[in-house]
Amino acid sequence: MSEGHVDVLIVGAGVSGIGMACHLKRECPGKSFTILERRESLGGTWDLFRYPGIRSDSDMYTFGYSFRPWTSDKVLADGPSIKQYVSDTAAENDVEKHIRYGVAVKRAEWSGTDRCWTLTAQQEATGETLTFTASFMIGCTGYYNYDAGYKPDFPGEDSFRGQIVHPQHWPEHLDYAGKRVVVIGSGATAVTLVPTMAEEAGHVTMLQRSPTYLIPLPSNDRLAMFFQRILPAETAYRLTRARNVAVARFLYNRSRRNPAIMRRLMLRLVRRQLDGKADMSHFSPTYNPWDQRLCVVKDGDLFTAIRAGRASVVTDHIDRFTERGIRLKSGQQLVADIIIPATGLDIQMLGGMDLVVDGQPVVLRDRIVYKNVMVEGVPNAGMIFGYTNISWTLKVDIAAEYLCRLLNYMDIRGKRVCIPRDTGDSRGEGTVMGGLDSGYIRRADDRLPRQGSHDPWRVTQNYLADVKTLRFDPIEDGYLEFDGARAVENTAPPTGFFQPLKSALFGS
Known part of the structure; x- marks a missing residue:
């Protein structure tokens, strides 16, 4: 079944997709658009994950959208609150009527002859094949597989007589009261699950192969609350942000510059929280801070559970599962009624769709990203990919603003096709995930686009630099080709020397 043509197709109705749609409504009011969402509800991650304690690990004053203040006093909001915030944002900006739910995009093909994208999709409920066409496509699918997380094949897994529950597919009414629980992993999911489950479980053990840097953070921001009492809501939000x-x-x-100093500081904070109730060897990573993401501990709840004896941490490798739990390489036995493999995500780009340009498949690993918003050699297409070292949504906002600027630029000049072109051998070996060395990133090396050796092909993970590039630098920079011709580079500086800094801190 063929659907109507629109100016812009957005794939995904999570934080990124809703943010992109809101910016389109605000900055490109004449553009028609449709959002294709595989699930039956918006929210993305915050609709998918339902495990106990699910919350943001970024503060909500930067995780919230720049154009809609987060007014709660909660710094680290729970999953349902975040989904409600995204839903309310969609309602306020009148974008939900543009969402087609239950539609899984399988293939996206660009035709240079027709100068448009054709997306082949499937209606999840009926299996019906749907076809959509658009002049511009924007992928807002996040970076992991919604169908399944990463789980190693544990030897002896079939012999375990208890329950094995993956966080990505949490049963609605899992009863763990009074039971012995082992959570495998030491990332954000495990650090959230352990203290929450420890409130009802008999005991919860966090089994890790190696420690992670943990940072306690209060769930309430007193200074933000003070700003909210004395200032207008938008001003208070911008100052806190x-x-x-x-x-x-x-x-x-x-x-990054003084890892030894920051390591000592972080470990000192953890030592103070533990108050001698646990061996610091379980909390002392062998790598430097920010080689992998830090894990935020809300109100120090993990440390509270450990001090109270309701939770513990074991650092070891798994030998095999047994009938009663897990046998470790050291010979230690962990008895369990429930085992939760919080072992990470399975990275998947563009929701797993096949990407084709003029009959040729696009292999993302062989491409570099342009300003971390477009892909080299792929026409009329954006890709919203948030930050890994600070709040995801900070990048969503400015990437969406850039794509709106680009669309308006093309309209004003009567251009129909835009393609980023690498004018030299700019390909580097790093991925779009920046300098992180986490296991889930290493496992996905064959699926991630690369970044280049210099701007605009380099992913900086630097918000202030990206604000200048995406909000203020000229569209025509010598790397974009419009309707088959490269635009002449415009080196005019942005208006006002301090404007980029002011805009980054206080909004455009």
């Missing part, structure tokens, strides 16, 4: 961006950038930069 500016402060949190500055603090996050400072901590990240200091961690």
